[in-house]
Amino acid sequence: MMMHPHRHPLWDLSLCFVIATTLILIRASTARGADDPSYFNCSSTIQCGDLQNVGYPFWGLNRPSYCGLPNFELTCQDDNTTLLNISSQTYRVLRFHDTSQTMTVARNDYWNTICPAFFINTTQEITSSFNYTSDTVASNLTLYYGCQIGSMTPNQFNCTINDTNVISYFITTTTITSLFGGCNTSVVLPANQSAIQAIELNPTNTTVVSAIDEGFGLQWTVAEQCSGCLISGGQCGRDNSSGDFTCYCQDKSTSSTCSGGKSQISLGAALGLAGAGLTGLLVGFGIFSCRQKRNRKRAAAEAQNKSITPPPSSKGLPISSTSFSRTTPSYPTSKSDLDRGSTYFGVQVFSYNELEEATQSFDPSRELGEGGFGTVYYGRLQDGREVAVKRLYENNLKRVEQFMNEVEILTRLRHPNLVTLFGCTSRRSRELLLVYEYIPNGTVADHLFGKRSGTSPIPWRIRLNMAIESADALAYLHKSDVIHRDVKTNNILLDHSFRVKVADFGLSRLFPNDVTHVSTAPQGTPGYVDPEYYQCYQLTDKSDVYSFGVVLCELISSKPAVDTNRHRHDINLASMAINKIQNQTLHELVDPALGYDTDYSVKRMTTLVAELAFRCLQQERDMRPTMEEVVKALKEIEQEEITLQNAEVVDIRTDDTGLVRNITPPFSPESVVTDKWHSDSAIPSSF
Structure with a gap:
């Protein structure tokens, strides 16, 4: 845009501001009409009895199937009991811990009974969608129905099948099943370890029913993309056709994140913003004019004194080369430079650029491993040191806390069997990076x-x-x-x-x-x-x-x-x-x-x-x-x-008497094998 020769540049800025504000108002006035129904459907949460505010990956009730994952459907009974449906099998949700992503469930068909209408094993699909908690895995209770008469009287109970009373037994994983004869059918029920131990101490029908009603633990994980989607203002969901993760955005777009998910504002907010902006612009214009006048006076005074100001002395002091920035220090080239360089909790603070260079821009071929908090890359510093650089996934408040926590702990601990921390980036860096000694032989x-x-x-x-x-x-x-x-x-x-x-x-x-x-x-x-x-x-x-x-x-x-x-x-x-x-x-x-x-x-x-x-x-x-x-x-x-x-x-x-000649010696130590294995394994690994 060409400026008018007699028009102040701030007026052009004012015109730009008015145009931008108009566009914001138009956007705000039409935004409500552009909202994606999928976004609003997936922003709602499931409420049932004591279960409140349950979202992704669960769906059901007011959340359509595209708002969650298969085998994560929840329903609500009239008595406000939450039910989890997995492949046509129903479980009662007894307790729910969203923060730890765990819940306690129990078989609904076995609720308050050990003689259900149908004898069905716990579905195998449960392990493809969830993990058992550590107190549940392999702690199983097995119920046998329609058995021949055996000797396990304490473990015996009767059930009615087709109007006929049949002998049944319950056993735990530590009970020998061969103590009784053949049975028509059996049902395996997961249970907590403590409940299994209670049955073994007191093998009665009451303890079995209590163990089943106590339920067992399940743990689930949420896709990493979901956190990025939520931060960007979207709602986590699933594409029903492909089954892939989808981030539903308010503007009807779908992606892994929403570029403008939280940028839309209401009409009132836009008008307020415009008014405040125009007011600020007028105040700024007044301040600008006053400064322009002062600058003209200062320039005139400097021009007047310039002819009598002596040139700078050739002996003047140079600018200090040791005043490193705390956030982006230059790399020290000697031990003394390292000692003088920027530190954080006593370790060196590296700049992002030098670590990016050391890892060749975090080349995927240099990836050493991946954990719950970040990816680790092989790197070589300018001084030749081999390092492992941990790149934290996100630079948010929680990651900063974990970052500072690890730095603080490692800098005050010294042990030959603990990894050594060389340094880190500043917590204000564009990315949080930790620099360790490189341990070359894997885990x-x-x-x-x-x-x-x-x-x-x-x-x-x-x-x-x-x-x-x-x-x-x-x-x-x-x-x-x-x-x-x-x-x-x-x-x-x-x-x-x-x-x-x-x-x-x-x-x-x-x-x-x-x-x-x-x-x-x-x-x-x-x-x-x-x-x-x-x-x-x-x-x-x-x-x-x-x-x-x-x-x-x-x-x-x-x-x-x-x-x-x-x-x-x-x-x-x-x-x-x-x-x-x-x-x-x-x-x-x-x-x-x-x-x-x-x-x-x-x-x-x-x-x-x-x-x-x-x-x-x-x-x-x-x-x-x-x-x-x-x-x-x-x-x-x-x-x-x-x-x-x-x-x-x-x-x-x-032994020089020969008495041991006819006695087989104990198996020989593996010293020879061990030595050979040591030498064969000492080849530096590639990365």
Whole structure:
């Protein structure tokens, strides 16, 4: 636009403002007519009795099917009972915890009875949509109907089938089913571990009905796109034709996020904005005119004095080169520069640009792993240091809190088996980035059952050392009044010598001073979470002990903590391990590659570690050992093995009478195999 030669530029700005305001008014006046019905339908929530404000991924009642996911349909009975419908099977929703994304449900057809009209197993579709909570998985109750007369009188009850009374039995997972004859049909019902234990202590019809009515826990997860959709002003939903996630926006657009979802304003607000803007413009014009006059006077005075002002001295001081910005420091090139550089909680603050350069713009080929809070990339700094850069998913208030939490904890902890934090970006940076030492050999999970498990299996003695070092690191944390809260094999890193580095402190917290402290936010990882958390919503140092018990089971079995491909009784490794240990079938749990059946020393050590894991996995926290006691027990197992090996060597060397020639020696240690495996595995991994 050409300016009039006698018109002030602010008048052109005024014209632009008036045009923009007019457009806003037009937009505001027509916005209500452009609203998408899908947006408003999915913005409504489900209300039924005590269940309030339930949204995505659930649907039903006033929420159409495109507002949720299949198998997440809720209905409401006349008595204000909420029902969950999964593949034509109905469950009562007893309790609902939206913040932790868990709920307690019970079979509706078995409500207050153990003799329903139809005998139907719990649908398999439940495990494809939900995860059982740690207190539920593999804790099953089985009811047998139409059985021959047996000897299990305490477990017997009668039901009417086709107007005929038939003998029936109930059993738990620890009961031997061969004690009675054949039965016409059976029904498997999930139940909480505590309810199963109550039945075993008092096997009556009353305790069985109570166990069924107590229900079992389910956990669900929401697509990561949903949080971005909600932040952008949209409503989470699903495309009924493709089944893909969809973000419904108020302007009828659909995408993963809404670009203008919250930008529409009412007509009244637009008029108010226009009035305020015009008023501000007039005030600004007056201020601008006054400043213009002052500037003209100052310019005239400077022009008058310019001829008598001496030139600047050649000896003047330069601008300080050490005044680095706290948010975007330049990279130090020496140790002294590093000491002088910007710091945060005592660690170096990197600029976003240098970390972007170190990771080659966060090249996907350099991705090392992905966790609950962010993606980790391999990088190389300008000084040649190899680093792992964690890129947090979102720069929101919660992520900033986790970011600051991890920085603060790691900077005050020093232990050879804890990962070292090199630095971070400023919390005001465009992205939140944490910079760690690079640990080149993946995680324990990678080597046990992940992408590195296809090579030679890790020998038992190295696994035992991993357990000792991990436990030692956790014991150190507890002594420092820190609870890790996310102990798992994916958070235990390994160097080329298979030395342990415990990582990922985003969830860690100092011990709560108030013992009544309750947190209903999602905590930890399914399969590792303390079962008492779902009862009191508290995580303590004994919660870390429980999670470490799961880690011990993984080291013994080479199986992941949760695997839906296993038999439904064995989906949860902790429950599977407890059952195997209680039933004295540990050999079914141990990884065959460890030599459990051929090496006596391995059998002895794995049995002792399994017993320790059993203590760590106790339902009641007070029954679990402390991490210090765990470390002591593991070191005693290791020392006992060393002592026995030395004794065997002495016995063989001192036997010159030939008495041992006809005695089969104990299975030999794996020292040769271990040494070979060490050398073969010390090849630097690619990334």
